[in-house]
Amino acid sequence: MSTVKGEPPTVGKNGVQIKRKVSLGGQGYRTYEIYQRQRVGESTAKLNPGQLTNAEFINDPYPALSLLRDNYPCYRDWRANAFWISRYDDVTSIFVDDANFESRSKCWFYGVENYGRDLGQQLTVLNAQAQAYQSHVPQIMQDIINRAMPSGNINLATEFAAHLPIELLARSLQLPVQDYAFFARTYWQLQQGYQWEPQAQNNGLMAMKTLTEYFRPLLSQRLKNPSNDLISAIASVELEDGPATAEDLVITLLESDHETLHGGLANMWYLLLNHPEQLQLLHATPRLIKQAWFESLRHSPAVLAAKRFSRHEVERFGQLLPEGAMMICSAAAANRDPEIFTDAELFLVGRKDLCQREPRGMYRADGLPAGITLGLGKPTKYPAIPEDRPISLYALTRNAVVEVSSMILEQLTNLRLTNTADPSLRSLRLGDMRTCWDLPAEFDN
Amino acid sequence: MSSNAITATLARLINANNNITEAEASNSPKNDLSTTFPLMAIGDALDMGHADDGTPLIDPRLFDSPEFARNPYPYYRIMRDHYPVYHDKLHNCYYISRYADITDCYFDDQGFNTIPKGSSSGVLGNTQLELSGVEHRRRRNLYGQHLVGKSLANRLPSIERLAEQMISAWDEKTNTDFIEDNNGVRTIELGRAFANEFPISVVCQVLGFPDEARTDFYYWYNSMMSGLGGSAGHQQGLEARQHLEDYIEGLVEERRTTPGFLYDNDGQQLGKDIITKLCESKIDNDYLSTEEITSNIALVVGGGGETTRGAIMNIWYLLLQHEDQLAEVIKDDSLWDAVFHETLRHSTPIGGQPRHNSFDITLHGIDIPAGSLINMVDFSANHDDRVFKDPETFNIFRDDLYYGKLLRSGYAKDGRSSHMAFGVGPHLCPGAWISHQEAAIGSRLLSKQMKNPRLNRQRMRKDIDGKNLAPLGLASAREVWIDYELE
Numbered sequence: 015m016s017t018v019k020g021e022p023p024t025v026g027k028n029g030v031q032i033k034r035k036v037s038l039g040g041q042g043y044r045t046y047e048i049y050q051r052q053r054v055g056e057s058t059a060k061l062n063p064g065q066l067t068n069a070e071f072i073n074d075p076y077p078a079l080s081l082l083r084d085n086y087p088c089y090r091d092w093r094a095n096a097f098w099i100s101r102y103d104d105v106t107s108i109f110v111d112d113a114n115f116e117s118r119s120k121c122w123f124y125g126v127e128n129y130g131r132d133l134g135q136q137l138t139v140l141n142a143q144a145q146a147y148q149s150h151v152p153q154i155m156q157d158i159i160n161r162a163m164p165s166g167n168i169n170l171a172t173e174f175a176a177h178l179p180i181e182l183l184a185r186s187l188q189l190p191v192q193d194y195a196f197f198a199r200t201y202w203q204l205q206q207g208y209q210w211e212p213q214a215q216n217n218g219l220m221a222m223k224t225l226t227e228y229f230r231p232l233l234s235q236r237l238k239n240p241s242n243d244l245i246s247a248i249a250s251v252e253l254e255d256g257p258a259t260a261e262d263l264v265i266t267l268l269e270s271d272h273e274t275l276h277g278g279l280a281n282m283w284y285l286l287l288n289h290p291e292q293l294q295l296l297h298a299t300p301r302l303i304k305q306a307w308f309e310s311l312r313h314s315p316a317v318l319a320a321k322r323f324s325r326h327e328v329e330r331f332g333q334l335l336p337e338g339a340m341m342i343c344s345a346a347a348a349n350r351d352p353e354i355f356t357d358a359e360l361f362l363v364g365r366k367d368l369c370q371r372e373p374r375g376m377y378r379a380d381g382l383p384a385g386i387t388l389g390l391g392k393p394t395k396y397p398a399i400p401e402d403r404p405i406s407l408y409a410l411t412r413n414a415v416v417e418v419s420s421m422i423l424e425q426l427t428n429l430r431l432t433n434t435a436d437p438s439l440r441s442l443r444l445g446d447m448r449t450c451w452d453l454p455a456e457f458d459n
Numbered sequence: 460m461s462s463n464a465i466t467a468t469l470a471r472l473i474n475a476n477n478n479i480t481e482a483e484a485s486n487s488p489k490n491d492l493s494t495t496f497p498l499m500a501i502g503d504a505l506d507m508g509h510a511d512d513g514t515p516l517i518d519p520r521l522f523d524s525p526e527f528a529r530n531p532y533p534y535y536r537i538m539r540d541h542y543p544v545y546h547d548k549l550h551n552c553y554y555i556s557r558y559a560d561i562t563d564c565y566f567d568d569q570g571f572n573t574i575p576k577g578s579s580s581g582v583l584g585n586t587q588l589e590l591s592g593v594e595h596r597r598r599r600n601l602y603g604q605h606l607v608g609k610s611l612a613n614r615l616p617s618i619e620r621l622a623e624q625m626i627s628a629w630d631e632k633t634n635t636d637f638i639e640d641n642n643g644v645r646t647i648e649l650g651r652a653f654a655n656e657f658p659i660s661v662v663c664q665v666l667g668f669p670d671e672a673r674t675d676f677y678y679w680y681n682s683m684m685s686g687l688g689g690s691a692g693h694q695q696g697l698e699a700r701q702h703l704e705d706y707i708e709g710l711v712e713e714r715r716t717t718p719g720f721l722y723d724n725d726g727q728q729l730g731k732d733i734i735t736k737l738c739e740s741k742i743d744n745d746y747l748s749t750e751e752i753t754s755n756i757a758l759v760v761g762g763g764g765e766t767t768r769g770a771i772m773n774i775w776y777l778l779l780q781h782e783d784q785l786a787e788v789i790k791d792d793s794l795w796d797a798v799f800h801e802t803l804r805h806s807t808p809i810g811g812q813p814r815h816n817s818f819d820i821t822l823h824g825i826d827i828p829a830g831s832l833i834n835m836v837d838f839s840a841n842h843d844d845r846v847f848k849d850p851e852t853f854n855i856f857r858d859d860l861y862y863g864k865l866l867r868s869g870y871a872k873d874g875r876s877s878h879m880a881f882g883v884g885p886h887l888c889p890g891a892w893i894s895h896q897e898a899a900i901g902s903r904l905l906s907k908q909m910k911n912p913r914l915n916r917q918r919m920r921k922d923i924d925g926k927n928l929a930p931l932g933l934a935s936a937r938e939v940w941i942d943y944e945l946e
Contacts, residue, residue, distance in 0.1 A: 052577075052581040052582070052697055053697065053701070054694075054697045054698050054701050055697075056697070057693040057694040057696075057697050058689065058693065059693065059694040062691050063689070068491065069491055090577065090689055091689075092578070092688045092689035092690070093523075093550065093689075094549070094550055094551055095550055095551040095552050095832050096551055123548060125546065125825070125826075127826070154462075157462055161462075161463065172466055172469060172470045172473065173466050176466070176469045176470075176473065177462075177465050177466045177469065180465050180469065181462055181465050184465070191462075194462065194464055194465050195464035195465060195467070195468045198464070198465045198468040198469055199468050199472065202468075202469065202472050209548065210519055210547075210548040210549035211518070212507070212508070212516040212517060212518055212519075213507075213508045213516060213518075216508075216510045216511060216516065220511055323828070323830075324830070334577075336815065336830055337815075337829055337830030338815070338828055338829055338830020338831050338832075339830065340551050442473070444549075451473050
C-alpha cells in the first residue's frame, strides 16, 4: 500500500486505495489543453535512443551529441525517460533556473537520503578544505615527480591524475599513512556506486558503512583533540539538529567531487601530449597553463552531463516538460556548440572566444562564454557576500592544476608519450566520467 | 610506500573496469547485451550477482536484452519477491510488480495519472489514453459505449458472420504460402489464414469503414502502433497517421450529412456506425473536429488490431500444446471463456501500463518523488503466486482465476481474482468486451472447422536448442502452424 507523505491512505473495497480528496491548486493551464500532435517531419528519426547508450557512445559520445545539438535540442529519450539538452545557452539556462529545476544528491540516487548530512558548505569545512589544498598539493606533486624521476617514465593517468586527488583527500583528513590504500579503495567504491549499476551500488553501500565505522573513532578523537584537518573541522560543526556524526562525514565525502580534478588533469595532459604544438606554447609562455586548463575543460570535460529534474510541469525549449522530468544537460555537447565557439572541435590553448577567468558557464566574468564544468559548485550571485567567504572550489582546483602542471613542465624535461602509447579518452561504464585511464609518458632524466 | 599503495590500488580498480568495458565494446552494439545476458533455459534466471545480504541483484540493462524479451518470468519473480518497487536508474523509472500493488495504483486515478503526454499522442493524437478524471471519462464514453452491453450484443451476429466468411474462404486459398492440402490433411498458418485479418475486419465494420479501406488498415495500425513512444518507427507512425487522417477527412464530411448504419444478418438496421456517432457527438455543446474524430479512430484502429490478434494466436499456441485441455474445450463450447481468460493471464499481449504519481509517495519503503514514471507490470501481476497458484502453468481449470463477465472494478472474491491483461479501474481497456467476444467466437468457429487439430512442430519457430518451441516471452505468437484433417 502506498502512502502519500504526510497523509494517511484511504482504503476502498478489496483493500483498494482510492479517490483521495486533494486540492490540485493553481489556476494555470491544464495538461490536456496542450496540443501534442506531432506532424510528419517532427520525428526524431535521425537518432534512436540506443545510440546514446551503446559501446560507440561510451567510447566517443561526440558524433551522437552533435546530431542531437544540430537537430533535436530538446530530445525526448523515451528509453532513458529523459530529455537531452545539448545547446550551450539551453544548458546554462537550466543550471541557473532554480525555480523550475532541481538537482538530486548522490544520496538520493543511492536511496539513502537520511543516512547523514552533507556538511560541505559549512564555513569551517570550506576553510579546512582550502587550507588542505594550499598546504598539501605541492608536496604530493613533488613526491610523485621524485618517484618517477629515476626511471624517466611516468603514467600520467594512474600515477598522477588519479593519484593526486585521493592522496590530497587522505592528507586533508589526516589519515594514518598505513590506511591510505584502504581509504583509496573504499572511497573509490563509495563514489562509483550511486549510478545505475547494481553491483557497484551494493559495493558502494558497503563502503559507506565501512567508512562510517572507520571514521567513528577518529571523529570522536578529533573532537576531543582537534587538529588542523578536515575531520576536526567537521567534528566542530554544530547544527540545530545535532552535532556532526561519522555518517555526516561520509556523506560529506560522498557529495564532494574529486572527478573534475582527476579527470580534468588526465584530459588536459592527454590533450597536450597529443598536441605537441600546444604543449610548446606552454613552455614558451607558462601563464598559458591556466588557459590550457580552461580549454581542456571545454574541449573534453570529464563529467559529460549533469541531471536536473523539473519541479513542476513547465514549457521550455518548445516542449511540455512534465513534473519530475529528468533533464540530461550535456556539458560535452554544449562545450562544442559551433554557435558559441569557433572551430569548436579543435583544442586551441589561448583561444580568443573562451572566457579567460571563470569557466563555469553560468557566470561569465569577462563576458565571454566558458566551457561548462560540472562538479565545482555553483557560483553565488553575490560573490562578495559573506566577506569571509573562502576561496571557491573552482579557484582551488584551478590553482592546484596550474601549480602541479608548472612543476611538470619545469622538472620533467622533454615530456612526451612513450613510443608504444596509444592513449584515448573513454568512460569505464555508461554515465561515468570520460577521461584517459592510461597515459604512459617519458622524459629526459 | 603508502603513497605508492594509492596508485597501485587505483590502478587495480581501473583495470578491473577497463577489461570489462573493452570486452563489451569489442562486440557490435547489438551484440553487447547478448553477451552480457546470455539466453537461459526458460524459467531460469541469469545470476547477476548478489548483495551482501544475499538478495539477488538485477542489472537494468537486462530489460533491453533478448534474454528478457524471451524469458521474462523468472526475473519478474525476483522483482516481486525482493523488489516490489524496483528503481531502475538506467531507464529513470520504477517497476511495480505485485498484483495487489498494481490494483491499488490503477484504482487511484488521482494519485497515479496517465501522463507523460506524447508517449501515444505524438502519433495517435489527443485521446483519453493520456487523460485522467472527468476528461478521461467523457472522451472514453464517446466510443466506449458502442463496444459494450446491448450495442455489443447487437454486433455479435455480424462478428460471427465475418469469422464464418473468412474460414469458409480457406477452400479457395489452398496451396498458398499459408494454406496447404496434403493427403487429406490441411496445414494452415493461423495468423495469415485468420487472426491477422479477423480483428481488423471487425473494427472496420464497427467503425463503418468501407471494405476497400481494409488494405490500408494493415498499414495504419502496424505503422502507428510500432511508431509509439519515440520508437524507431516513429516517422513511419506519423506518416501513417497523416495518411489515415487524409482518408478519414472525406469520410467524416460525408457522415456528417449522411449517417452510416450497421445491419444484422437479416438486413435490419442495428444502429449507426461509430464514425457517424462521433460525428454527432458533442463536448461542451460543440461537435468534435475532424482531428478529434481521427484521433479517436486512430486509437480504435491501433487498439483493436494487434491485441485481439495476439489473443487468438496465443490461445491456439497454448491450447495445442495442452491436448487434454483442448479435448475438453472441443467437447464443451462453454469453456472458451475460460480459455480466453487463462490465456490472457498466462500470456497477455499487452504487458502493462505506465503511470506518473501525482504526489511524493512511499511504497514498500521506497520514496518515489512526484512525477516519476512508474511501470505497472501486468505481465508480472498475472504471474504473482500470491494470487495465482503455480502461475507459469497454463490451466483453464484453475480455481483461482475469475472467468466471469469482465468488470471494471476487477474481481477478488472466494479465492478467485480477475487477470490484469486489460488493467482494472477507470482505464480498463474499453475494447475488452468486444475483444473477448471476437477471440471466443473466432476460436469456437475455428474449432468446429478443424478436425483433430495439432501443431505442425516442424514449421514452428524453435527455441535456442533447436528442438523445443520458441517461448512467447513478452511477445504474442507471430506464427502458429496447424495441421488438421479435412472431412
